[in-house]
Amino acid sequence: MPVQSLLFAWITAIVASLGSLYFSEVLHFIPCTMCWYQRILMYPMVILLGIAYYHQDTKIVRYILPLSVLGILLSSYHYALQKIPALKAFEVCSSGVPCSGQYINWLGFITIPLLALTGFVVITTCMIIIKKRSQ
Template sequence: MRDSTTSRAETLLLIAFLMALGATLGALFIGEVLGQTPCILCWYQRIAMFPLVPILAVGLWRGDATARIYALPLVLTGLAVALWHSGLYAGLIPEGVSPCTQDGPSCSDRTQMTILGLPIPYLSLGCFMAIALCLNVMKGKPS
């Protein structure tokens, strides 16, 4: 019989995996299907998000909630970049400190940084926050 802590940890790990998978597929759709070139900060967020899919998948497959230990540094890094990107997009951080250059898309362009009317930086921030919350709430080790 499985205890409720184990079941809860597995559920949270599954939710975190599905969010990482959805964000990865969404980023690929935006770039490859819609043809929107990612800005520098989007690339950094992708670097943090994409490896979460196999890390969390292996944790689910093995029934090992300690995958959160490997995932959290990537999630927190992505969260920091997404927070910075959202601040630039919102105008809270001056455009002069933006890493985006003349050669690529702007990190705060309101026409390029939206999908279905939703700001991409905010979507990324929300996803990283939700994954971080799931991984931080997890307790126990599924067997």
């Protein structure tokens, strides 16, 4: 089960990274500052989880879990900025694309930060499963 969770986490990181690249490189959506921070957290996980899966190294949890939890916090705040108008006063993006902007708004609630949040939650859940099963 831990190796399967490792594979699922790796696939999630790949899909999240390719999705972000699709939005910026194909659809030409310019990432805001917070989107860049989320990418900084997600992109290395593709490499780290890939190497860990290849070697079936479940000890990668100690390196991935802090990144994914930080990603959850950042994505949650970014999503809240988009969906709670009162938070726009606390927006951190001072130049360029506003962090409260929404390139997509599928079904009235699915935005890019929510997609990133989902990826970070899945990876975190996989890491917790691996940690519990490896003890």
